Amino acid sequence: MTILDKIMETKRQEITAYENSYPKTERYPDKPKLLDTLRKSRGVISEIKRASPSKGAIRMEVDVVEQALKYEGAGAAAISVLTDEQYFKGSIDDLKKVAHAVSVPVLCKDFMVSEIQVERAKAAGATIILLIVAALEEEELERLFRYADALGMEILVEVHDAAELEKAVALGAQLIGVNNRDLKTFKVSLERTAELAGKFPFDSGSVLISESGMNEAADAHQAYELGAQGVLVGEALMRSENPAGWIRQATGQEAAR
């Protein structure tokens, strides 16, 4: 045995021990890109939302996996999971459970301020993160956007006025969410979507997602009419006895009853 053989044998033993002690990154089912899904057809990003600061408790005791499977079974384009604990009563654990259970894209719905959160979201199985233009300095927004992009994640950039939309476009955002809820006053109006659709760069291939305040499938149809390719729905699905029917009606797979 040469000295090289000896070194290599020792090295293999050493590295096997190291591999066995190395924290395993969890494996999740593969998920398509939301952008691809929405470019093909209109869709409902269906949210797991136990509570909110504007409404208080919505459905605190929900079985998140059961709910997510209902959404997926009805053809949801993606599942959004609130992970904020303090104000929305969600958790990273909710996100992990959902990401293990489904094969559609999963959005980590939270208030991102640091790269650590982006990494945590990815490690918990999320394929999309949310960045809220109104909540971040321009430099932070850009930094977090590039960071998530480099990790191979998709980024939903949330805006609520024309100036914010311009920032999102300048950033190169392709998934742009217009929040119909004013986060300062909690007032909800589809007018937001109507107004910003008029300024939206549809030609560039970006997709508009109309977020919040949709009570019935007809509201989703109205958002689609305005040019939205996706809608993001939380409370109505959480309160519905038949969330699958809601999604099917919104996507036109089933007539409204």
Ligand SMILES: O=P(O)(O)OC[C@@H](O)[C@@H](O)c1c[nH]c2ccccc12
């Ligand atoms: O429950 P609604 O009205 O259907 O809204 C869903 C979603 O748009 C809303 O939860 C939301 C939109 N942007 C956010 C930012 C943070 C927390 C929550 C949100």
